[in-house]
Amino acid sequence: MSLNSIFQYFVPKDKKIFFPLFEQAANNVVAMSNCLVEAVNSASPVTREELYKQIDKLENRGDEITHQIYLELGKNFITPFDREDIHSLATAIDDVADNIQGAANRMLLYRIDDLNDHIKKLCELIQQASIDLEKAIKELKDLRNVRNIADSCIRINSVENQADYVFDRAVADLFLYETDAIRLIKYKEILSVLETATDRCEDAANVMESILVKNA
Template identity: 90%
Template sequence: MSLNSIFQYFVPKDKKIFFPLFEQATANVVAMATVLVEAVNSNDEVTREELYKNIDKLENKGDEYTHQIYLELGKNFITPFDREDIHALATAIDDVADYIQGAANRMSLYRIDDLNEHIRKLSDLILQASIDLEKAVRELKDLRNVRNIADSCIRINSVENQADYVFDRAVADLFLYEKDAIRLIKYKEILAALETATDMCEDAANVMESILVKNA
């Protein structure tokens, strides 16, 4: 038996199982971000609560994708790129979903009715970053498309910088104009969760940039 035959024996029949799982996970994040934008732009309390519940369901689905990636990582001897990068990318995508859900849960639990322009803007930025995240992940199965992946990662980094500015401006406005200390704390926690979701998108982008460098 040749060395190549021996190597092929250890290669999983579907070593690219990771790609559809990553694509499903990022598509799920886009769905969550889309529902979040819809929720923060709704003036109907009942509708918002239904949308928040939908985000919870989608986050649970995202957990299943992440768990499946971890299982496949343990089962497969050969992986399409570094195991550490697969784990880091899955974790970052899952973190985006967690922070979207965390922000939505706080809006619901804190009974926030006045969803101001800063909350809406941060939600829009999360959706933008999530869409670019999904685009980049879809290109990973063919690392010849380096430019497309890099462009998406650059846009994600730009969105995260915008989110930093919106967050800082929002917190500054809170300290300037909000006289109710409890409301101030509520809003700050929501804003922080939203901004952190864009940080997690940037973390995922950084992992993909690392993958590009290692496979150049």
């Protein structure tokens, strides 16, 4: 029997402690990203505002899930994988949600109606990364489909690279063509928060890759 198998013997058989919470958090992020994509592609200001508010509610739900993970981490001596990795993964997922909400709030508060292709593309990339994040997290509960987790992490890293390119191109276009300084600042801030959301998805992927290595 391997050392990992011995440790797994002591892990609580009721895995309803952490894995469903992670799955709920990831599902919540996907729901937020879906709302974001729908909002930036909507021609109706009223619909956009409703979706932004829905994102805000979902982010609050995400905070509750993250807090519950932290509480369980403090109460349970035996955990399915390293405590540091549990904390880091929960934090990274929460940070994705925070940045999605941050972008939505800025678009609402800054009254941005002209949502250009760069913003729409970054929102789509966040959605793609969120979906792959959810897929990988669903496989964590038994670590049998390691290849599936690794493939999802690779796709998330690829999405983050694409987001870097879109962000750089978008900022370059702003400085080339935008003559209104206030408008430039608004758009650059929104673009930055959107790109950061993909960075946080990559952070979560990096944690999962670390978990795979430690449990190989």
